[in-house]
Amino acid sequence: MTRDQIIGQLRERILAFATSRGSRDVAEDLAQEVLLVLHKKYPQVTELTELVPLTFQILKYKMLDLHRRNLRRGEYHQESIDDQPLADPGDDPAMQAEQKERVGQLIEALQQLGARCKELFRLKLQGHTFPEIQRIFGERSINTIYTWDSRCRKQLLALMGGRWGTTIPQAGEGKKKTVERNL
Amino acid sequence: MATSWEHLLGGYATNTLTDEEKRQLYEAALNDQALFDALADEEALKVMLADPEARRRILASLEVTERSGGVSDEKVKWEELRDLLGHEQSALHLSSQPPTVIMMVGLQGSGKTTTTGKLFPAVWDKPRSWPLWPISPTSGLLPHNMPC
Numbered sequence: 318m319t320r321d322q323i324i325g326q327l328r329e330r331i332l333a334f335a336t337s338r339g340s341r342d343v344a345e346d347l348a349q350e351v352l353l354v355l356h357k358k359y360p361q362v363t364e365l366t367e368l369v370p371l372t373f374q375i376l377k378y379k380m381l382d383l384h385r386r387n388l389r390r391g392e393y394h395q396e397s398i399d400d401q402p403l404a405d406p407g408d409d410p411a412m413q414a415e416q417k418e419r420v421g422q423l424i425e426a427l428q429q430l431g432a433r434c435k436e437l438f439r440l441k442l443q444g445h446t447f448p449e450i451q452r453i454f455g456e457r458s459i460n461t462i463y464t465w466d467s468r469c470r471k472q473l474l475a476l477m478g479g480r481w482g483t484t485i486p487q488a489g490e491g492k493k494k495t496v497e498r499n500l
Numbered sequence: 501m502a503t504s505w506e507h508l509l510g511g512y513a514t515n516t517l518t519d520e521e522k523r524q525l526y527e528a529a530l531n532d533q534a535l536f537d538a539l540a541d542e543e544a545l546k547v548m549l550a551d552p553e554a555r556r557r558i559l560a561s562l563e564v565t566e567r568s569g570g571v572s573d574e575k576v577k578w579e580e581l582r583d584l585l586g587h588e589q590s591a592l593h594l595s596s597q598p599p600t601v602i603m604m605v606g607l608q609g610s611g612k613t614t615t616t617g618k619l620f621p622a623v624w625d626k627p628r629s630w631p632l633w634p635i636s637p638t639s640g641l642l643p644h645n646m647p648c
Contacts, residue, residue, distance in 0.1 A: 323530065330529070330536040337537065366519060369526035370512075373543045416547075420554040424561045433609065439562040441514035442555060448518065463507030465609045470510040481513075482544025 320363040327372050328352060334376075347383065351375045381412070419481070426476035434469035437462075505535050513545035578607060 328348055335344035354375050355368070362368055427435060440450050451462045474481070505528045511517040517525065529535045548554055585605065594600045604612040 326530040333533050334537050334540050365526050366522045377543045435562055441516045442559050446516050446518050466510040467507045
């Protein structure tokens with residue numbers, strides 16, 4: 318599959334994903350911005366296994382960026398521009414604090430999992446692949462490891478309240494809506 | 501039953517998929533919106549785990565648990581189940597008048613579905629040809645290819 322073919326399919330997926338979380342116009346802008354970054358900054362990336370995760374990374378930051386821009390423009394709360402602090406180009410301290418809190422929540426959630434799930438997560442964090450984990454557990458079939466991991470992931474996600482990420486309001490909506498919801 | 505690609509999702513955020521697994525997952529994501537959305541959502545966990553300090557804290561918490569040497573949940577549940585159901589093995593008694601109801605009991609991941617799947621052709625091939633109806637306590641009657 319060529320880079321152009323991959324990007325063509327990625328555009329469709331990004332558009333559908335962003336539309337499901339906001340308006341069509343915003344989704345089209347978002348998709349355009351992601352593709353622009355891929356085109357301008359990463360023309361050398363052609364492999365599927367690099368392009369797809371790179372796209373997710375850009376998409377996440379573009380969504381955060383959009384949220385911050387909307388916040389500054391007062392799309393969520395009609396407040397005087399004079400009351401808003403100047404935009405900091407660096408990491409948002411509120412986001413950093415929330416991220417730190419989410420890590421704490423993840424640690425608490427992990428403690429509630431069974432021994433096998435904890436061990437699986439620990440091995441994955443240490444960088445072991447599924448085939449390596451299969452050997453460590455002494456299982457005959459890798460499907461057993463996949464099944465265990467899938468169930469552990471679902472349990473962990475439920476313990477995290479059904480989402481891994483932060484809560485980002487949608488443009489044009491007066492209240493918060495979970496953007497990074499999960500299955 | 502998990503969707504075919506769902507079993508690879510757990511390896512995305514921790515970045516532990518092999519090249520072949522990545523290729524399978526990303527190819528599927530290009531053609532499957534639900535998978536694409538799931539992976540996009542998984543990115544938040546990936547970002548969290550990419551932070552070396554967060555990773556160190558999480559690993560440390562898991563290693564403390566391991567060193568504390570507590571009895572695992574699975575072991576406690578297994579012993580409770582064994583005490584409840586009995587320590588002895590006995591032959592399977594099939595009713596002369598169908599149906600014969602067999603309850604599969606086991607911990608998560610212990611192989612209930614796999615064993616049922618292996619028993620199915622053995623029972624099916626018998627002259628009596630009894631059908632196997634997998635039933636889930638939560639979902640009711642399931643198709644033959646669904647987990648019990």
